[in-house]
Amino acid sequence: MSTAMTVTTSPDDDAAGWRARARSDVANVVREFVAARSRDHLGPAPETRVLADVLRRFVEGGKYVRSAFALAGWACVATPTASAVRAAGSLELLHCFALLQDDVMDQSPLRRGRPAAHVLFAQWHHEQHLSGSAARFGESAAVLAGDLCLVWAEQMLRQSGVDGAALARALPRYDRMRSTLAVGQLRDLVNDARRQPALRDVRAVARAKSGDYTVRGPLELGAELAGASAAVIGALGRYGVVVGEAFQLRDDLLGMFGAPDRTGKPVGEDLLARKATTVMVLARERADSAQRQELAELDRLPRLERSDVDEYLAIVAATGAREQVEGLIEQRLREGMAALSTSALPVDARHRLTHLADLCGNRDQ
Template identity: 40%
Template sequence: MALTRVPAAPGPIARDTRPVIAGAQQRESIALPPAGPSAAAELDRVRAAVSAALSDFLAVQRQTLAAMDESLVPIIDEVCAIADGGKRLRPLFAYWGWRGVRRESAGERDAAVLRAVAALEFVHASALVHDDVMDGALTRRGRPSTHVGFAARHGDGALAGDGEAFGVGAAILVGDLALVWSDELLRCSGISSAALSRARVVWDTMRTEVTAGQYLDLLRAAGGLPGVQGALTVARYKSAGYTVQRPLQLGAAIAGAGEGAAEVYTAIGLPLGEAFQLRDDVLGVFGDPAVTGKSADDDLREGKQTLLVALAQEAADADGRRLLAATLGDPAAGPAELDAVRALMESTGARAQVEQRIAERTALARSAIAEAPLAEDARAALDALAVAATTRTA
């Protein structure tokens, strides 16, 4: 299956001179209809099936690691904890990508496809663990991030050496193991050898892109890829591709669809994936920690160079730029400084512009879904996913 290449950086941000609109108000103005009951039930069914596939696979891996040595059990416990959370968006997009273009005569069993797309959760787990190490993040989904948890385990066990280094090393290995297991679950899913061969083309491209995107994020944090276009390039490769576009194309590859399906799913996946990442960026600064499971201060203290930051830097006056330079990336920044940065993002219109772009990119993706030659049940499910991915609060 041919993969469509697209430009790395989308077009420029449209300047919005209207008053700042709060995130919730902006989302309400889009007037998105709720998912129908049948679509919602099918999404729940797929989520449950993915969770069951992961649980079954990890139960076998637990026996394997425990047989090697009991001291490896914390490793499997950590992977289980990471895999237990999340919204299952990537497997959902892949599954409905398959359902949208499948041919009944192709012969792939529903249960096997569900196991295959569940493997995406291990790719995601690997990216999360490694991202937290690089960012120095303290929490993930309401619990200590992997490197923090293993550093605490080092101290609790009165082990020798540097506890933080032990935690980082363990987290790198946990992330690596999750990536290894993603391959194993895909290979052993039960899809046909022909479908597996087609899927590998997309799979390999996706994993290359997300790793490259992680490096681009690291480079941008160090001063490379400056400005708005740099932020959008990182969002494209670090998240947008492997969240929506490539999962959709993975499903199409399993179905045996051709290049036309890959192009259709690019038209849906890239704008929707960007909107998903931009929503993530907004939640990282303005989200409710009780809902997101993560402090709303972490992204600012880590100095994440998101589109929000790029737009605020571009529009701020000299005092505002000094505030950003002094506060972003400062782990000791206090509540007053962090609230001042948030206020600056509001007053410069940066947040409103990001919300506007989320709405525009979501509308573009939903229009592509409406016009695509897809099975109607898949169209309804993908539209519901588009809404869920971009209006979420966690």
């Protein structure tokens, strides 16, 4: 495995440049690890070749947010090593596990502008002229691909080269993060089935799925592996909770209003999936009587056409819910910056975390 790393943490380092190099380094080690595990574990059978091909393509995409936060957490204490980059890469495999199964649960046909894994597996089933439902096969194969990513994620962390004592210290945090992710996903399913959940329930899911899993968990894990003090981990945790919620709130807006050319998903995707999001909850709370009636009529439709989605979006926009969510994002980012300003973190570490917070809250994809 290659050990050439370029991630640096000098005080005069440009945060955006650091972020780009971190992504490149992590992407390289993840690609190498998945290729090696595919050779070792999958074998040459046709069904495992398609599995290896789907996984290879899947891990190459994405923004690599979680690994960036893990390395940023590590860099609050020490310069990231090759072992640190591999440990951070394990979080990207964990994220692949979550996305593979999330697409099945949401019945999303696209991921990053390309066919989702369950769609690719269904296409392979059809091309091979196999018996039974191609769609059912595709969903089952995608779940199993996600299981492999979950197994490989822990293997990559264990074999990262991080000191054994540090691993032992950090693994309970890693376990809690994975458990929180699963519980958050279950609560998300319940909220979708409830159709009109309370705002507190939707925000609780946002904290579990993003605050703890996307930002806070990776940050604290990276810092823990590097030997950070309780005070540093506490400051990162306070920052991580609110910046993670900002990330999810932006995700909710993109799922409703985002541009397909950047997100790879249709406008109104969350509406088409009937997902319960902060935007919809706030729109219902702010709607006047006429708007509530219109929303209720749309809710009763068994299937939404494009014109129905456009009508939904117009009503949501008219309630002012979009502007309120934008205000919540800005508030959470300010709270994150306040958590950093009261900490004893190095200046360059704060610069990187400020940059990452801005990416989370103000991204367009």
